[in-house]
Amino acid sequence: MSDEARFRVWRGDGGAGGLVEYAVEAHEGEVVLDVLHRLQATQAPDLAVRWNCKAGKCGSCSMEINGRPRLACMTRMSMLPPGEPVTVTPIRTFPVIRDLVCDVSENYLRARQIPSFTPAPQTRPGDFRMTQDDVRRPQEFRKCIECFLCNNVCHVTRDHEENRPHFAGPRYLMRVAELEMHPEDTADRRMIAQDAFGLGYCNITKCCTEVCPEHIRITDNALIPLKERVADRRYDPLVWLGRTIGLRPGLRRDTPVVPNTGF
Known part of the structure; x- marks a missing residue:
């Protein structure tokens, strides 16, 4: 079973940027990182996302999801308000390199x-x-x-x-x-x-x-x-x-x- 999710993703670099909205397929049981990978594969191949283990043990996929600092690989889509856009931005305290990747x-x-x-x-x-x-x-x-x-x-x-x-x-x-x-x-x-x-x-x-x-x-x-x-x-x-x-x-x-x- 799949649904269409609306993702508002911050795109840009250390100079400037803003939120870009996408409609992307999301399947039952997926986490935010799964949907970002599908977004890369289907619509935004140049989207920069840092990740490694996808198991909540490397700490690489830190970002802010609906304004709350989280790991994208540990945030299930079912945890987020249904039917509402998912806003994904880089962690705010560190300088942005590109898109969702920061310089830590x-x-x-x-x-x-x-x-x-x-x-x-x-x-x-x-x-x-x-x-x-x-x-x-x-x-x-x-x-x-x-x-x-x-x-x-x-x-x-x-x-x-x-x-x-x-x-x-x-x-x-x-x-x-x-x-x-x-x-x-x-x-x-x-x-x-x-x-x-x-x-x-x-x-x-x-x-x-x-x-x-x-x-x-x-x-x-x-x-x-x-x-x-x-x-x-x-x-x-x-x-x-x-x-x-x-x-x-x-x-x-x-x-x-x-x-x-x-x-």
């Missing part, structure tokens, strides 16, 4: 700025002994597929472009939190998170959590605990005393984890 390279530049996993110097391969309880917190963050929908929807940069040089966004603040919570890591990245990555700009509105296709509790399990650790590092009187007399900084205080119920 600034995210990878941020990734390279994070100090990598740093075990104790005396640790040798095979020395790690960790229980599941040890790894349960950073393990959740490893589910990230780097679709950058969280960075796209964050109003700190989405609505205030002047903040972009100073704010790494939820994805890479979450990466800092992941390493901070690793039981075998010894580096202290808390001041990097605050001073270089702009953790203080985040006002925990949870918009990043709401759009995460992997249902990671970014705000509750990464950003808020990271803010608490930064506060401990900067304002805890015992840590201040340790810094003053030259002791190694890094007093850690664990915070309760909010169970991930998004599976």
Whole structure:
């Protein structure tokens, strides 16, 4: 069974562009990416769409569908209002290369700025002994597929472009939190998170959590605990005393984890 769907697709490049309406066949059970592929095959062979796995695990097909940041491969046509046009635009926070493809390279530049996993110097391969309880917190963050929908929807940069040089966004603040919570890591990245990555700009509105296709509790399990650790590092009187007399900084205080119920 097939129906005719109306798609309003943004066409253009970094200079200019606009919405172009198409009538395209849509079959029962299809996702938005299926219909975009049919549109490429039948009417718009030059339509630029980034995709790879079509299974919700590569994060490539990020776009805004009816104004909401989504993965095109995970958005079924049946989820959208029947009989109404489907508006498809590129994710808004990043520069457009062409049509639905954006330049997200600034995210990878941020990734390279994070100090990598740093075990104790005396640790040798095979020395790690960790229980599941040890790894349960950073393990959740490893589910990230780097679709950058969280960075796209964050109003700190989405609505205030002047903040972009100073704010790494939820994805890479979450990466800092992941390493901070690793039981075998010894580096202290808390001041990097605050001073270089702009953790203080985040006002925990949870918009990043709401759009995460992997249902990671970014705000509750990464950003808020990271803010608490930064506060401990900067304002805890015992840590201040340790810094003053030259002791190694890094007093850690664990915070309760909010169970991930998004599976």
